[in-house]
Amino acid sequence: MTAFLGAMLAAGILLVMSPWVWPPRSRTPPEPLAHSKAGRLLDEAGFAHADRRVLFASTAAAGLLAAAGAWLIVPVPVVSVLAGVVGTLAPTAWLRGRRQKRRRARRGMWPDVCDLLVASVRSGMSLTVAVSSLSLSAPEVLRPAFRSFTADMDASGHFDTSMLRMKATLADPASDRIVETLRMARQVGGIELVPILRALSTSIRADAALRSEIEARQSWTRGAAVLGVVAPWVVLTLLASRPEAASAYSSPEGIMLVVLGAVASVIAFQLMLRIGQLPDERRWLA
Structure with a gap:
């Protein structure tokens, strides 16, 4: 008891002296939520308008539920x-898995979007x-992202801002390149817009075909990894029952x-x- 009271007194004295012992430093402002890693992950997974705090709450809730369920099945701390x-x-x-599925599903759609834009521009339409x-x-x-762009244009009439909002909604590396190409064409003129969109369409189509072929050939690696990790823990669950x-397993040797x-x-x-x-496609223009 004496040692505990002494430790509490020392901690109190340290907290009182902390403003002088460790003076505050100038810190860089925190990264905005919209551009934080959690916010970008939600955007790219299709939850652009979700509150970022929901992710942290669901993370804590999932951890507690998993721990409680494991304790009910295997009473090993x-x-x-x-x-x-x-x-x-x-x-x-x-x-992250949802983000990869969305990118994989949309990968073959962006060349068609470029072709549609080329046809519209060549027919004399404005951007x-x-x-x-x-x-x-x-x-x-x-289509929902482009409907949102139309609604933003009707409300504000500002092309650049509406395109940036649409880019945040789409949250895809290919769409970033298309949006930035259109923004630049709007600002400096679009004489070379049609050839650029055609070249972009060809590049995206070739990259999508190559990635799809490699992912199909290497899909067995992921399946083997999942099986190799899950199997020992299934055996551990059966034994610990x-x-x-x-x-x-509750002894020090069993815990170790x-x-x-788990580390292995x-x-x-x-x-x-x-x-x-x-390698994941990075959003260089995000």
Whole structure:
């Protein structure tokens, strides 16, 4: 008790003296939520208008539910802690998977958008009308973004701002290039707009075909990685369901074994994914 009171007194004195011992430093302003990593992930996963705090709340809730469920199945503290960590990472992993699916689904649509823009511009339409016409002629998945652009133009009449909002809604590397090309053509003139859009369409189409072929050939690597990681933990769950095994895994040696197994599983899974994963398309113009 004396040691505890002494520690509390020392902590209080340290907190009182902290403004003089560690004076405040000049800090760079925090990154806006709209451009933070969490905000960009939500935008690219299709939740551009979602509150960023929902992601943090769902992360905490998923971790607690995973830990509680693991404790009900396997009453081993270290397993519950690891399940809570995995549950905490689950919402972010789901958003990343959704982002990849959206990009993969839209990858073959952007060349068609470029071709439609070329046809509209060659027919004599202005850029505003050409982009607004995509709300009727573009692929069905992309039409809501172009409808929002039309509504923004009707409300504000400002082409550049409306295009930036549409770029944030689409949140795709290919759409970023198309939007920036149209913005530049609007600002400096569009004499070379049609050849640029044709070259962009050819480049996006070739990149999409190459990525689809490589991903199809290397899809087995991801399946093998998932199977190799999940199988040992299924065996651990079956073993820990027995009281004597649960008590063994609750001992210091059992805790060390489970922790080392978790570390090995994470490292092996990341290595397998690195082997069979293409570099992600980065949004250089975001």
